[in-house]
Amino acid sequence: MADVTIACCAPIAREPLSESAAAEMATLLKAVADPVRLRLLSMIGSHAGGETCVCDLTDAFNLTAPTISHHLKVLRTAGLIDSERRGTWVYYWIVPAVVAKLGALFTPLAEPASAGPVDVGLVTV
């Protein structure tokens, strides 16, 4: 049972975000607020095996390798993904806990009253 207890703050519609919470979430959101990075994140996240080689990513865009590298760094700095070099290639994977923070910020809005113990609590990080 995926009990999502992460999240740094209450969902957006429950109570006003504190200044610091807003700043923290904004940096996370900024990392994702780019078409290329969004696609990168979804490619990495949806890749079978949970890992993706950079070499597979660069080919999917009409951008130079350094540019892709830059976007990956932004995502990694934000904590949304992590990476490791294995021999010649570098592999990236998603960090679900951090991605879940983003979802927790917005979801309770639309969800039909979470029927279960899916407590998206206000546990701080």
Added chain:
Amino acid sequence: MADVTIACCAPIAREPLSESAAAEMATLLKAVADPVRLRLLSMIGSHAGGETCVCDLTDAFNLTAPTISHHLKVLRTAGLIDSERRGTWVYYWIVPAVVAKLGALFTPLAEPASAGPVDVGLVTV
């Protein structure tokens, strides 16, 4: 403390976003990827009655009125909020359907099999 069991993936991790879907979501995310706008959105969204007067918003920040107005416009242009003038004051409220799009992007795909059809996939383009 926060045992992060989160399923394997968020919707973003279900399949790679198309280029157009990524672009659409990115514009939405960009609108929210700012501390001030995040706080504005949460203030409006959590306000009792569902509406908030601009006059209540400007006082909460150390920014000039035009700046707040600018941020509200960004949110409104993105479709996340809507507004109406009633007499002297202008009132803003949240548009839940659009905010939900953001949540749907990152929220874990609900519990394993038990719950079943928690359709989160309204990310149609």
Added chain:
DNA sequence: CGGCTGATTAGAGATTCGTCTAATCAAGCT
């Protein structure tokens, strides 16, 4: 070793963004 492929870092150029001041629009006074 020397060279080759994959990936990142460094730095530059153009665009976008956040904030401000000044000016304008809207509604309600006196």
Added chain:
DNA sequence: AGCTTGATTAGACGAATCTCTAATCAGCCG
């Protein structure tokens, strides 16, 4: 009408962002 208060628009300016080319780092193999 003319003044006052609330809100937005217009324009300017510095900071941040995205992309590129050139250079550098890390493994592999002839």
